[in-house]
Amino acid sequence: MENKTPAIEIEKLGKVYTRGKEEVTAIQEISLKIPEGKFVSIVGPSGCGKSTFLHIVGGFIPKSSGKVRIRGKEVDKPGPDRGMMFQESALFPWKNVFDNVAWGLEIQGMEKSKRDEIVEHYLKLVNLWDFRKNLPSELSGGMKQRISLARVLAFNPDVLLMDEPFGALDAQTREKMQVELQRIWQESNKSVMFVTHDIDEAVFLSDIVVVFSGRPAVVKEIIEIDFQRPRTLDVHKTQEFMDIRNHIWDLLHQEQGTSDEEGM
Amino acid sequence: MKKGWKFLIEYQSLIWIVVAWELVVFLQIMPERLFPSLSKVLVVAFELITTGMLLENLPITLFRVFAGFALAAVVGVPLGLLMSRSKLLNDLVQPIFSLGFPIPRVALYPILVFILGLGSASKITMIFLECLFPIVLNTYYGSTRVGKLYLWAAQNMGANRSQVFWRVLLPATMPSIFTGLKIALPMAFIIAILTEMIGATAGMGYLLTYMSASLMQEKVLACVVLITLVGYLLNLLIQKIQRKYVFWQ
Numbered sequence: 001m002e003n004k005t006p007a008i009e010i011e012k013l014g015k016v017y018t019r020g021k022e023e024v025t026a027i028q029e030i031s032l033k034i035p036e037g038k039f040v041s042i043v044g045p046s047g048c049g050k051s052t053f054l055h056i057v058g059g060f061i062p063k064s065s066g067k068v069r070i071r072g073k074e075v076d077k078p079g080p081d082r083g084m085m086f087q088e089s090a091l092f093p094w095k096n097v098f099d100n101v102a103w104g105l106e107i108q109g110m111e112k113s114k115r116d117e118i119v120e121h122y123l124k125l126v127n128l129w130d131f132r133k134n135l136p137s138e139l140s141g142g143m144k145q146r147i148s149l150a151r152v153l154a155f156n157p158d159v160l161l162m163d164e165p166f167g168a169l170d171a172q173t174r175e176k177m178q179v180e181l182q183r184i185w186q187e188s189n190k191s192v193m194f195v196t197h198d199i200d201e202a203v204f205l206s207d208i209v210v211v212f213s214g215r216p217a218v219v220k221e222i223i224e225i226d227f228q229r230p231r232t233l234d235v236h237k238t239q240e241f242m243d244i245r246n247h248i249w250d251l252l253h254q255e256q257g258t259s260d261e262e263g264m
Numbered sequence: 265m266k267k268g269w270k271f272l273i274e275y276q277s278l279i280w281i282v283v284a285w286e287l288v289v290f291l292q293i294m295p296e297r298l299f300p301s302l303s304k305v306l307v308v309a310f311e312l313i314t315t316g317m318l319l320e321n322l323p324i325t326l327f328r329v330f331a332g333f334a335l336a337a338v339v340g341v342p343l344g345l346l347m348s349r350s351k352l353l354n355d356l357v358q359p360i361f362s363l364g365f366p367i368p369r370v371a372l373y374p375i376l377v378f379i380l381g382l383g384s385a386s387k388i389t390m391i392f393l394e395c396l397f398p399i400v401l402n403t404y405y406g407s408t409r410v411g412k413l414y415l416w417a418a419q420n421m422g423a424n425r426s427q428v429f430w431r432v433l434l435p436a437t438m439p440s441i442f443t444g445l446k447i448a449l450p451m452a453f454i455i456a457i458l459t460e461m462i463g464a465t466a467g468m469g470y471l472l473t474y475m476s477a478s479l480m481q482e483k484v485l486a487c488v489v490l491i492t493l494v495g496y497l498l499n500l501l502i503q504k505i506q507r508k509y510v511f512w513q
């Protein structure tokens with residue numbers, strides 16, 4: 001296991017912004033390995049640069065230093081090897097659900113019959129096949145994110161990158177989506193890098209939780225979580241869950257404490 | 265019945281104008297020669313249709329309108345989109361549009377006539393120039409405001425630059441493009457008539473000037489009524505097209 005190429009390998013990644021004449025360090029230096037098939041969450045205080053970090057891994061914004069490798073191959077541009085899911089729905093409002101999911105496959109030149117088969121498979125996987133002819137504007141927030149997940153899975157990326165995908169949903173929908181995501185993830189067997197500010201969500205979903213410090217971001221702690229899968233929402237009530245949760249809460253709270261003092 | 269009532273309420277402001285008009289005529293506030301009754305105007309308008317004068321002139325005007333408008337759309341939409349993508353192009357072109365916008369461009373018409381003559385060419389060029397501004401500016405500002413997530417999602421799915429441009433940026437900007445087109449089309453019609461009034465041998469503007477030479481106001485007003493009607497229909501047309509292409513809003 002240890003010697004295998006990691007699904008995602010980040011080596012000494014740094015990000016410095018120039019704001020006017022000032023140089024702002026958003027990410028100090030982060031090295032991280034995400035093993036094949038694992039679900040890894042990144043939590044950190046808000047504004048710590050965890051979304052920036054994910055966008056750099058996705059290739060959407062340039063990094064200042066370091067390297068990102070996907071299955072050993074260095075990348076610095078967006079590409080279908082990394083399936084990205086955003087906080088807000090990025091579904092095309094002018095395409096119906098079916099065509100949205102088919103879009104990536106069409107762009108990549110896949111023939112129609114094969115394409116239709118794949119789209120059908122993933123729309124059924126997220127239980128929204130009946131809504132294939134609807135426009136995104138006719139769907140609820142939770143449904144849109146399920147479609148987004150189907151769209152990403154359809155083009156079969158090596159890894160999934162998820163940027164607070166349930167951040168805009170209400171608490172109940174959110175829990176349902178977490179259970180759904182676990183089910184779909186277990187079927188697809190993909191490596192996931194999941195950014196969230198919700199500790200419960202991170203602990204519930206992940207094999208590994210990476211805790212970032214406040215700005216400039218560094219890795220503060222890496223926590224392995226080995227509850228049995230599939231997990232049910234009841235896992236929230238166990239003592240181990242609460243212990244891990246409280247530990248992460250303390251880590252983040254220390255952070256916020258120090259940044260508050262800085263503010264004063 | 266209900267529909268007719270709704271229609272009446274929607275257009276009630278027009279009814280007040282008609283009533284006020286007829287009142288002015290009835291009370292003889294202005295001499296009839298200068299201010300003919302609406303019924304008289306409508307009779308003349310009807311005559312213009314039956315004698316074929318409308319059919320002789322309207323197609324020529326419409327041809328100029330659509331030619332100039334289409335040319336402006338074909339050039340303006342890609343230009344506006346490209347300006348939002350390329351800083352270099354934007355730096356080169358933006359000053360022309362910012363400085364050129366407040367210029368009364370019709371003032372350039374005599375120069376265009378000098379170069380292109382009094383026929384359709386000078387008029388189409390004038391309409392093209394006039395329409396280019398709202399189309400380019402609305403397309404440009406609209407496409408700078410397209411959510412970056414759409415573009416990122418497309419790149420993520422492996423779309424190359426031209427696929428992102430034509431298959432994401434263009435449809436995502438469509439609502440703003442139509443805002444520009446909806447401003448441009450009536451302008452095209454107005455400029456066509458105006459330039460035809462300045463100098464032409466055919467067209468609705470020509471007909472209007474020709475009629476006013478008779479010094480009979482009902483003939484001029486009949487032309488105005490017909491022009492208004494055509495302008496209204498043009499507006500309906502572009503709204504229909506908009507509903508077809510921007511169905512998701």
